[in-house]
Amino acid sequence: MITPSLGELATRFQLSLRGDPEWRIEGVATLARAGPRQLAFLANPAYRKQLAASRAGAVVMSAEDAEGHAGNALISRNPYADFARIAALFEARPAPCPGIHPTAHVDPEARIDPGAEIGPLASIGPRARVAAGARIGPGCVVGPDCVVGPDCELVARVTLVARVRLGPRVLVHPGAVLGADGFGLAFDEGHWIKVPQLGGVVVGADCEIGANTCIDRGALDDTELEEDVRLDNLIQIGHNVRIGAHTAIAGCTAIAGSTQIGRYCLIAGGVGIAGHLVIGDRVRIQAMSMVSRSLDGPGEYASGTPIQPVRAWRRSAARFRQLDQLARALLNKDKDPTDD
């Protein structure tokens, strides 16, 4: 267990300290639950009222919030980010354990760096390459011609199907499937013909891919994520989609084939984006929006209707069906009847 003092934390993370530099911290917790040996943070103004009652040993917060606060404070321009950095000290991550687990299967044509870890019951296919520092967790499948970059982590039961190339430090959560066939079909003479999916998937440095998220491989070109793209769980990324650097997307969002998403976008959960669109840089899209046209950035967008008690909603919904008729009735009244 590490037990840094507040003075040590202030120095290491370049924060200014108000309070006792000798006070030792043994862990992190929320304002509501932290005890005297735990560090908490205050970033969201909604939690300000919890500050006075908190028993936290110290709190990371802004200079403004710290004014008048009696307890220990680490003053930060960005309390949430600095708290995240400090909290990482207290994360018990298993030590890397290079080597190939005896229950794993590695194709003779695969190339595994001696500094990589291949976990129990993982399967590595022909011509796959796994770089130094990479960890392939239990039950993962790395398919033919895939490349796992240095210090990547495939947590468990991840599948890289074929021609998937991960840059350095990519983190992929369980159940994610990268490089499955894109949904390419041609209709001819009453039945479907499968369009071969000959491209791959390229994932830039520092990307994170959530649990059970799917990223299909491209039909002819590659599907691409630039660096530092963050995908939550159960997201669907169609073939030939491109996602710009530093874009973050919340759970259950789906992006159809060949759409381009800009950099620094924030896309909430449950959003659907149609295919072949262009979404600009710094676009924000609210939860459950349906995007059927290209969107300029920067800007924030939404669709849908607000939640209502069900009886009120039924009345609104019934009127929605009549909207055009109602609008015509209204607009016709503006006219002098003799205009018609």
Add this chain to the structure above:
Amino acid sequence: MITPSLGELATRFQLSLRGDPEWRIEGVATLARAGPRQLAFLANPAYRKQLAASRAGAVVMSAEDAEGHAGNALISRNPYADFARIAALFEARPAPCPGIHPTAHVDPEARIDPGAEIGPLASIGPRARVAAGARIGPGCVVGPDCVVGPDCELVARVTLVARVRLGPRVLVHPGAVLGADGFGLAFDEGHWIKVPQLGGVVVGADCEIGANTCIDRGALDDTELEEDVRLDNLIQIGHNVRIGAHTAIAGCTAIAGSTQIGRYCLIAGGVGIAGHLVIGDRVRIQAMSMVSRSLDGPGEYASGTPIQPVRAWRRSAARFRQLDQLARALLNKDKDPTDD
């Protein structure tokens, strides 16, 4: 094969029988398909008209529906529930087979009760505990510090990532991922910083978790499901969500981080619930609703617009964009023009 008589079923399930107590039943089926040795049920009034033509050997139904019915009837206050109990007799479930399959991998620090079953190609991590009567199916991964309670079943290819604790009799379907990192990110100086996810997941007794459903572990505190929570497939539960006892949620619904859901809620499929909200007890939410504010219970809520032929919908949708303008035009007419 078991072949109980109707008299035996009536006694065992405390139902009253109208008809032949010696008639033997060999299985269960729908009203439409049941033959003379099969038991059917009538719970939904929509199926009443199928009753007369049914060849079922007996039918579980209400006293009211049984009036005037000539065939064998097991009379129940709750025909669907009693049918479910009887049908379980005819379910061929594989006998438990305690022990560790030779192809499984069990970490030396894990503790497996001798009455637990660890299936083929499963992987059990350090300090994990598996209680008596629990079944870990083929290809499951149980990560470090996870606890699988007595009589739990992980059907196949389930992942418990880290710090997941399942109470007794929890049933988890294939592909589900419990305890993956919550989606916690802080933005600083142009890139994302990962917020360590130090909490766990706690699942109460008798919960059921659907296929490919994800429940993230908490950031600081735990993500929690109370007892008898029922989750369908492909659901996303964000970090630090709490779900009250006896709540049931249908497929493809997503609940963002730190939201609290009450007890006895019924949430339909494809619903999205934003983060940091409070949903009261006995709230019902209709399919595909977008919930962006807290909801009091009891009550039923909905959002969205009704399905329409596409041309009619296009007209409604175009008018939706003009709604505020139209409303202003309408409301201004109520005013005496000299008011302005």
Add this chain to the structure above:
Amino acid sequence: MITPSLGELATRFQLSLRGDPEWRIEGVATLARAGPRQLAFLANPAYRKQLAASRAGAVVMSAEDAEGHAGNALISRNPYADFARIAALFEARPAPCPGIHPTAHVDPEARIDPGAEIGPLASIGPRARVAAGARIGPGCVVGPDCVVGPDCELVARVTLVARVRLGPRVLVHPGAVLGADGFGLAFDEGHWIKVPQLGGVVVGADCEIGANTCIDRGALDDTELEEDVRLDNLIQIGHNVRIGAHTAIAGCTAIAGSTQIGRYCLIAGGVGIAGHLVIGDRVRIQAMSMVSRSLDGPGEYASGTPIQPVRAWRRSAARFRQLDQLARALLNKDKDPTDD
């Protein structure tokens, strides 16, 4: 590497060639990226303007588009379909490798055809049958009483839970779960009772099932897909759903229990279809529609509201809540006040 001449391609695929029959093709690419030894295609009029600048060695296109085009052209009635057929020549698919991998687990009661391939770390349960030419990829689980038809492919980490029967040439992508318990619950005396799911899943010839898609098994009867049904990723198919032949469904769509979908339907992504409905043949449903009533075919349907800048959307959404009131205000004006 295969290097057919344009003359050979024209003959083999019954296309007419304009240009050099001796020109050899080494691969396929998009119009924008193809080089002189690559074949491209033109099917979508939006890409016509790329034709003149393309360096492609030849282009599959319609006779109309080929008029005035100086380069080599393979003339097709259905350029996308013919391109798909030709592209398949250039797909490097691993040669089948019949036999059971030494790391796989096969139950002694399972029957594996000697012409089938069971990959690394796959698990085949009791009484399962795998036909000739079928490939079970790494990490797949085939449960009790499942049948995998001839020439099926389970790419990797697929789960067939129980009583799943796949016809010939079914392709299932990683993470898909077929045959998990349907979501059947009866409520009695304050808690849920599980309704046994005694049916199976039947999948017709030539179906394709996307990554992390779930198809639940039936409660009493089977869940059924007719032939040539194409499902994208992350789709939820509830118990006892029936889907007609040649229907294609895009990602993240959910279909609740007992609904019947017709033949030749096209259902876009993110759609939700309630239970116990009937959707006719040749119905098309736009993305993210909520379907809460049966739909006649042929026809095209939609629901939802268009994406708007967030401020404009807030005004529209607020007015949606008042719609009934606004409509009443409007309609009352049509009346002679003395009518009331």
